[in-house]
Amino acid sequence: MRRWLTFVALLLLAVPAMAQGAANPILNHADPFITLHPEAGRYLLLATSGSNVTIWSGPTVETAATNAKTVFTPTDGLRELWSPTLWQVDGRSWIYFTARMPGKEHAVYVLESNTGDALGSYTFKGALDLHGRASIDPSVLAMGGMHYLMYVTVDSGANEIRMVRLAAPMQPVGTDALIAKPEYPWEKGAGTTRNYPVDEGPTALYHAGKTFIVFSGSDTASPRYCLGLLTFKGGDPLQPANWAKSPEPVFSASPEHGIWGPGRGTFAEGKDGTNWLLYAAKSTDAPDAQNRAIRAQRFTWKPDDTPDFGVPAKDGPIAERP
Template identity: 35%
Template sequence: MHRNASSPPLRSLGNVALVLLLTVLCCMGLKPATAHAAAGTFRNPLGTSPDPSMTYYQGNYYLAATEGDAVRIAVAPTLGDMLTAPRVTVWQDTDASRNQQVWAPSFYLIDGHWYIYYTADNGVDDNHRLYVVESEGTDPLGPYHFKAELQAPNAPDEWAIDPVLLRQSDNSLYLLWSGAGTEGHNLIYIAPMSNPWTVSGNRVYLPTDGGCSTIREAPSILQHNGTTYLVYSTCDTGLPDYQLWMKSLPSGADPLQPGNWTQHAGAVFSRNDATGVWGPGSNGFFKSPDGTQDWIVYHGKNTSSYTYDGRTTRAQKISWKADGTPDFGSPLAAGATQDLPSGDPGGGSYWINDTNTSSGSGSVAYTGDWNSGSGCGVQCFWSDDHWSAESGATATWTFTGTKIALLSVRDTGNGIAAFSVDGGAETTRDYYGAIRMGEQLNYVSPELPYGTHTLRVRVTGTKDASSGAAFVSIDRAEVYSN
């Protein structure tokens, strides 16, 4: 069913007080005062896929993540628009031996070409291998052509996933990945490269600590003041305790010597039950548009249940400690408002909550029988939502902008909703989910002329055969104007 038998704890007492105040105002027939959106803010998620990699290049952000059948890149001039940005298919292989289970693309500009590194197989996980494609020029969207399979001479046909590059200040190149060998499975390896598509020497195993006894994967590289940080994920990505650990390499040290790497104790980024983020990991790093800030992009889930589903792309700024090491902080709630990266030209999106409050020019009104409450806890924006299974009940959003996106709960008792923009023809979406999760992207409107619009959500009373009921959840809307 849509509602949990036991309600999770509320996000904060301040949120409870605000909800009570708004309820009193509504009962008095007063409309709550509308807050004004802070210029240059955004909220997660940025995408609906795991294993993200992101960069900022010549006026745009480029985001790639695991899509399964191809490599796709989303492009947006501001981070605030990334969730609804178009995804462009930049590479889809026709070779059946390597065009399935395409995972974890990462991309780099080297000598006038973009190189995308990824793992793929023929539909059998044991056959995952590493590949690289090369762009024809400097456009991150390609076109691309197949360049090479990547194999170390001492491991010519071994299982391998999650390839990334390490580029040193002397322009030397190294490939890192998670692979299998005599040391075990899902472990971190490194090998030298003579160019972006050729592994030129034997692979070396890098011993790593972790929060679980098994799985070291998704290596990523962060460099600061001459020090190289190897950040990697540990534990099964389906677990809520999937987390990031770290090793570091001092300036000038040989990365092929395992003893040159220092292991840092403990997880550097892990689950945050208080904000409803579980399994944060499989990350990348990117610079703000003006180059002054470092950001982490990663995937996380809105449920503590074991599942690979619902891993969404998120980003947040990192800082630096007095000793020069990175401070990743804790994962922020998906709906937490953050300032855009420094130099980002966007004005930001604004939110409308299901309680008819908004950080901009927006509202929501209901007809029919709707339930509301705070039992949703950290799985919902501001810990509350509305839900109804009454056929014909509606929630109508009024907003000023060019596009609207709806995020809310999917659950085992949810059904099908119908959507109509400005009184137009309806489209439908299924709110069913095999595992209850909040902050899920359920609808994105078409691009609209800037102005005031309406989006009506109608409960159809119908459902998928797998669902136990036909509830539709109303929680957060994001409105865009760029």
């Protein structure tokens, strides 16, 4: 009996522990953004709703979708509200999101919190001036005491990632720079019917003194939608030559686990110090953008301090360790 109990104990140690009550997918929306560290003990999660800006929150990364609060519902015809992200600047929360006014192209719009409470009320500040170009997927890179707006232009026959310095949350200044454009077959949906060239959804990731931009490659509707990686080499972040693109995707479909088109990566640090990747994906290889949902899993780092995202895990209980 003692030998049997020892065997059972060893077997349990060999199986990844599961987060209590948490299972993938965690939210039936796409385009996730999660706060890196908890606000007042809660992680804040945003995602595309299409018609409003909602903040979900929860006590842990994997339960961040526990409670929902809508902080903005447009009344002036604004539609196609996509990809909101939330940033703390000078004691206020700023939400950047994509939207479209009737008869106009997509643009980046902004909300400012009225107090220091990220779950409080917000004021609509209007659109950013990005040289009049149709733009989506806003996010922020912090470097050298400055903030840079990353966004995606969609008016050149491809989705391309650009960057501009922010003098203040509503003040892009100077010339913007093209940081990434589709080059490789995996950025162009090779092997599928959805082959529009796309680099989009840029998100900053920092580790061990290094700065990365994780982005999505290929058409959003393609089952080959995946995550790519830009690594900062030093110097001026507005110089495209100072970013090196990895020649292969760093996170892609896992047919053996029933996950296709994983993209729109966002990151958080758990209260235990571990690292989390949240992403949107679907459980079918259909060439459409329907039924994308948000999933969460832990990740680690390679010896060279680049991220090791592994492969998309099966839907179901979330493992507490990779």
